Amino acid sequence: MLETVDTNKKLEKSAYKEWFPRLKFELRELQQTAREAKLPIIIILEGWHLAGKSDSMRHLAEALDPRGFRVHTTFPPTEEERTDHWLQRFWERFPEKGRVVVFVRSWYYRVLHERVEGTMTDEQVTHAFQAINQTEQMLTADGAVVLKFWLHISRKEQKRRLKSAEKNPFDRYVVSESDWEAYRLYSEYERSVEEMLERTSTHGAQWIIVGSGDHRYRRLRIFQELCEGIVNGLNRQRLKKELAGVKKSTKEMSVPVLEEMPTILDKVDLTKTLDSETYDRKKVSLQLRLRRTHNESHNHGIPMVNVFEGWDAAGKGGAIRRLTATLDARYYRVIPIGKPTPEELNRHYLWRFWRHIPKDGVLTIFDRSWYGRVMVERIEGFCTEEEWRRAYQEINEFELQLFNAGVVINKFWLHISAEEQLARFESRAEDPHKSWKLTDEDWRNREKWDLYREAVDDMIKRTSTTYAPWTIVEGNCKRYARVKVIETVCQTLDKAIEGRKPLKKKGKKKK
Amino acid sequence: MLETVDTNKKLEKSAYKEWFPRLKFELRELQQTAREAKLPIIIILEGWHLAGKSDSMRHLAEALDPRGFRVHTTFPPTEEERTDHWLQRFWERFPEKGRVVVFVRSWYYRVLHERVEGTMTDEQVTHAFQAINQTEQMLTADGAVVLKFWLHISRKEQKRRLKSAEKNPFDRYVVSESDWEAYRLYSEYERSVEEMLERTSTHGAQWIIVGSGDHRYRRLRIFQELCEGIVNGLNRQRLKKELAGVKKSTKEMSVPVLEEMPTILDKVDLTKTLDSETYDRKKVSLQLRLRRTHNESHNHGIPMVNVFEGWDAAGKGGAIRRLTATLDARYYRVIPIGKPTPEELNRHYLWRFWRHIPKDGVLTIFDRSWYGRVMVERIEGFCTEEEWRRAYQEINEFELQLFNAGVVINKFWLHISAEEQLARFESRAEDPHKSWKLTDEDWRNREKWDLYREAVDDMIKRTSTTYAPWTIVEGNCKRYARVKVIETVCQTLDKAIEGRKPLKKKGKKKK
Structure with missing residues (x-):
């Protein structure tokens, strides 16, 4: 946190x-x-x-x-x-x-x-x-x-303050050797x-x-x-x-x-970019690396959850496509999360996600997720205040339960500026091949930008944990964002593989 | 449980x-x-x-x-x-x-x-x-x-059922070797x-x-x-x-x-008695043993909590006096719990008990206790139903916190029959030296015998744990009850001492 x-x-x-x-x-x-x-x-x-x-x-x-x-x-x-x-x-x-x-x-x-x-x-x-x-x-x-x-x-900053206090005759008494010890x-x-x-x-x-x-x-x-x-x-x-x-x-x-x-989002550096040549080079090499790492993680029986959240038109779909481009299709799944069905609404809000928690050796991508509870449900009043306030703890517990059972978790917030969103909306509206992607709801959500901004701030602050950290992806440049996503997944998987032994005969059992 | x-x-x-x-x-x-x-x-x-x-x-x-x-x-x-x-x-x-x-x-x-x-x-x-x-x-x-x-x-009973099922051609399939294994x-x-x-x-x-x-x-x-x-x-x-x-x-x-x-209380065998000769002999030898054990437990730095609950006139006071008769007064305390003061009422109900949790090496006796929450407060409506229902878990957690910090806990329910209580009330009323002990409230409580009986049943069922067990003391015969109390405290302390090392120089530090 x-x-x-x-x-x-x-x-x-x-x-x-x-x-x-x-x-x-x-x-x-x-x-x-x-x-x-x-x-x-x-x-x-x-x-x-x-x-x-x-x-x-x-x-x-x-x-x-x-x-x-x-x-x-x-x-x-x-x-x-x-x-x-x-x-x-x-x-x-x-x-x-x-x-x-x-x-x-x-x-x-x-x-x-x-x-x-x-x-x-x-x-x-x-x-x-x-x-x-x-x-x-x-x-x-x-x-x-x-x-x-x-x-x-x-x-x-602590060092600076310790030194400055030592120099000040009025404050000197607040610094002892044990404070320096603690500083070290x-x-x-x-x-x-x-x-x-x-x-x-x-x-x-x-x-x-x-x-x-x-x-x-x-x-x-x-x-x-x-x-x-x-x-x-x-x-x-x-x-x-x-x-x-x-x-x-x-x-x-x-x-x-x-x-x-x-808020947290305001300090994101949205000027980060990648030129298309570097992008092509990096992307290909990362995708190849991910393919190897993914296979290896499968052999180690590692289940992985990747959560994608972000503004409308922030580029979630594009990033997910690049992420999965070279993966062995038997060992990954993409779960798009839309409005809950009546059956789902009739159950605990986490129910529909539990169904898609990956098996050992499978990488799962949630395109939107349980964070809907503290975002759209909070803002649109689809649940009570008591319910979404309670949800931060419930979500942390849920993710800890996954982690304790060996699931590796990455959470991405794809961030773009309000101006960039507007530009993308307008280009979608003009492009006949893309206009289907733009709905009235997108425009309505855009009006609630500030409410979402506050909700995202709360969400990241309260649910960024050592076992399930958020990665904020600077998304104004799509190329930069995609590379960062693939790279993060690679790194996380590499680290997870390091700590585990490969399963024997695993590959044979699975058909 | x-x-x-x-x-x-x-x-x-x-x-x-x-x-x-x-x-x-x-x-x-x-x-x-x-x-x-x-x-x-x-x-x-x-x-x-x-x-x-x-x-x-x-x-x-x-x-x-x-x-x-x-x-x-x-x-x-x-x-x-x-x-x-x-x-x-x-x-x-x-x-x-x-x-x-x-x-x-x-x-x-x-x-x-x-x-x-x-x-x-x-x-x-x-x-x-x-x-x-x-x-x-x-x-x-x-x-x-x-x-x-x-x-x-x-x-x-499980053995009986396993055998009987094996003999029955219709039920035979429910018994396997692994069931016998589990039985063993x-x-x-x-x-x-x-x-x-x-x-x-x-x-x-x-x-x-x-x-x-x-x-x-x-x-x-x-x-x-x-x-x-x-x-x-x-x-x-x-x-x-x-x-x-x-x-x-x-x-x-x-x-x-x-x-x-x-209820649990109905199966207590209230006919148990001890003749006065055996009582004298046993009492003296147990008191001597307890004195030794108590000193030893002090040297081991063991804190102990003894809770006394029971019907009015069940003999709590008498049992406590016999228990403490030979103890070194520096290392034990008796805490009588009455109506909460306004200061106490203004805080969490456990607050006034925390103040009296014994230090290392001290034996503390609570004459009535935090169980008032699920007894008198429940029955007289001094707290809400939500509050006393929640209290079972809170009390278990509280006692577990004590246990985890090394506190040894015994809880006694002194049980007498309704007839015995009446006899004792009447004898108190007649005896000018004892009549002060009998109040209108005692008579009022007596009218609520059945409500208390149910509350005691819930209390014992829900708060008898391995780390803080209840001992039901058959109290119609005071002699029997007193001996059982002293014996139980001795045994519990002996067991606690077994598992720990004596503290060094402890005796010198304490003044």
């Missing part, structure tokens, strides 16, 4: 000055509302050293009414605390209803630091993740709002962080990863997410009360809408 | 004849209602070989409208199926909305048979349990009713079954363990649970629709109430 975070996101000073005071005010108002509604709020600030936890905390303390909130900073357990259950010191500090508690570092201390320090067995790590998820689930089921932040900076272990920690985010991002307690290279962006983002989280919590509580027959007159609340932030 | 099941429960033929046809009719009616309501129903029949899966299936087939239901029998995966994801063949068979699917054996095949056969790695077992829980959670979140039955017979591995399988039940009994998909020694009881119980499960599913769906603003006029449905079945 970390690779989807832009740590360099910046906010203009003017925008910050306009928005931050308003958010502070909003948050304080919400704190009062939550207090009256008896809504308990738990805020967790985790992140790299010097990523801005204390600064965020300072601003929170400024904004919140001190009578209703408390801060707990988590240090390594004392000798005394070590004789307690490791969760006990946190349970003791959970807030009363209507109160806010902020944990600067938290129960994640165990699965991050103790783990990297190597003082935990694998079994203890498993138990710790389980206990954390269960605890957060108990709290949210009981009505609490749990908001978890990971403040993210790059290794380079950045990539080890990063793997642990990644796993932690994956294993504990649940529907009720999603991690919010904040790119913290810019302090204004960080502060604003945290405050915005806090407001949104509390509003959602209040709304959930209101629904629950109505359900229980307590028809209170509390009105549905809405989140303050901020100036649009750049 | 299996030890709480009475496999010898019997049903009189007359009661069976009266009730079974009515339940069959009821079930068929419910099937129609569920079809109209588009409620998907998944029924899983698992259990020992010859425990009655096929017979149950036959009766189900008779009762249900064949147009709306399908049966799938799960066999070991074929060579072909083995190249699929192991869950795929089940996903494909999940019912359309409004339909019933019965799986005779199911996805549990993997964690039972393949596991005992030793063809799975530990990691695969972990993944399988995780995938099963996630899948059932996805289905129930989507509105499906999932009803899972484990048909339980004893090893002895009964206790290995039993451990796997126990773990499976513990790890996959979740709030939305609880296992229903049916003592299947008597076929009439088995059939009736299954049908009753099916009716209840479907009614609950319909009610949940109704609530959800109302919540979504679809105010349908469907009325709340209720479950057909059956003649009272004997």
Whole structure:
């Protein structure tokens, strides 16, 4: 998930000055509302050293009414605390209803630091993740709002901050030898962080990863997410009360809408191109390589899933055709996903995809996929908000189940600019051989570009995992996109083959 | 959980004849209602070989409208199926909305048979349990009713049935050498079954363990649970629709109430007694033994939790006093649990117990406990039905978290008969030194004896686990009860000490 975070996101000073005071005010108002509604709020600030936890905390303390909130900073357990259950010191500090508690570092201390320090067995790590998820689930089921932040900076940025702090006589005390030690272990920690985010991002307690290279962006983002989280919590509580027959007159609340932030897609470099000569050369050599790799992966019994999502006219079909051009037709399948049939609509939304999960040794391409749930179904209202919000976790679980059974997963988002799409639509409309490809629905979807842009951002952020990563394909130049797709599939398969033994007699059994 | 099941429960033929046809009719009616309501129903029949899966299936087939239901029998995966994801063949068979699917054996095949056969790695077992829980959670979140039955017979009974089937020319084909093989591995399988039940009994998909020694009881119980499960599913769906603003006029449905079945408590042998001479002798020797064991467990740093629950006047206080009489006061604590304070009421119900979880080396006694949630809070309506139903899973998770951190857990239910309670109440009322112990509330609780009896039955069945077992103490004779309590604590501690190394210098650190 970390690779989807832009740590360099910046906010203009003017925008910050306009928005931050308003958010502070909003948050304080919400704190009062939550207090009256008896809504308990738990805020967790985790992140790299010097990523801005204390600064965020300072601003929170400024904004919140001190009578209703408390801060707990988590240090390594004392000798005394070590004789307690490791969760006990946190349970003791959970807030009363209507109160806010902020944990600067938290129960994640165990699965991050103790783990990297190597003082935990694998079994203890498993138990710790389980206990954390269960605890957060108990709290949210009981009505609490749990908001978890990971403040993210790059290794380079951390080094810069460590050095700069050392030079500053006021800040010097925040840097110790052990911080440099941790800095040197950045990539080890990063793997642990990644796993932690994956294993504990649940529907009720999603991690919010904040790119913290810019302090204004960080502060604003945290405050915005806090407001949104509390509003959602209040709304959930209101629904629950109505359900229980307590028809209170509390009105549905809405989140303050901020100036649009750049999304993941906005940083995609759409100027990337490939001239047609290089393209021809590369394409042919990659296709030959893929043919070999594909056969080999078949002999190793490796099942592979490739998901293709992207804007209308982004070039999914063309990329898929180039991908499969040289493949042995017995060992690959392309599954086009359209509107669900009545039979499919009558079942769990994942049902129709399970049918097409590849057998061992088969490469399957989904032309559109289960991500429809969090894209078109979300935007067109084909499912409830509760349903698509829950779907991120369900999809991650589904993909993890595939991965655990040996399935290799690639997910492609084919990205083009709105202008490029318009150009392609118009050229399709003019070309009698292609006009069938262009429907009224395409034009309608185009009008919802901004809604999709937001949905894609959420989707990539929440479902990009180590076991099923998204690859964003720069698609304004079709040649560039096609080569990148084939190359990515090759690389992924090569890596998968490396780790496995070929099956014996496999080829003979299959007819 | 299996030890709480009475496999010898019997049903009189007359009661069976009266009730079974009515339940069959009821079930068929419910099937129609569920079809109209588009409620998907998944029924899983698992259990020992010859425990009655096929017979149950036959009766189900008779009762249900064949147009709306399908049966799938799960066999070991074929060579072909083995190249699929192991869950795929089940996903494909999940019912359309409004339909019933019965799986005779199911996805549990993997964690039972393949596991005992030793063809799975530990990691695969972990993944399988995780995938099963996630899948059932996805289905129930989507509105499906999932009803899972484990048909339980004893090893002895299985042997009897294997032999009797072999003698019967019509049944001979159901017994193969591999069945005898499995019979010989009964206790290995039993451990796997126990773990499976513990790890996959979740709030939305609880296992229903049916003592299947008597076929009439088995059939009736299954049908009753099916009716209840479907009614609950319909009610949940109704609530959800109302919540979504679809105010349908469907009325709340209720479950057909059956003649009272004997509960776990009814089979407790309350005639057990101990004469006062034997009592004195045994008590003293056990108390001395416990003192030694307790000190040793302290030196090993073992934390222990003892939960005392039981009827009013069942003798909890007296038993606790005898238990602690000779213990080193520095290393044990008694926590009396009364009505929650306003501060406690303002938090998650487990909060006030977490504060008292013992440190390493400390023995803690809870005089009443978190089980109040599923007893008094359930019966007096201090929490919602949704809350106490969810609590069984939460409590199991909580106790597992303690266990995983090394806490040893014993839970006692002190049982007396209603007559004995009356006698004790009356003697208290007459004795000026004891009359303070008797309150109006005790009399009020007594009136709710039957409600408590049912709640205790549910509680013991759903929360008796290998890591935190219930011990039912026959309490009509106080002497007998006290000796049993001390003995059980001794044994549990002895076993815990066996598995651990003593801590060094521990004694010196503690002051």
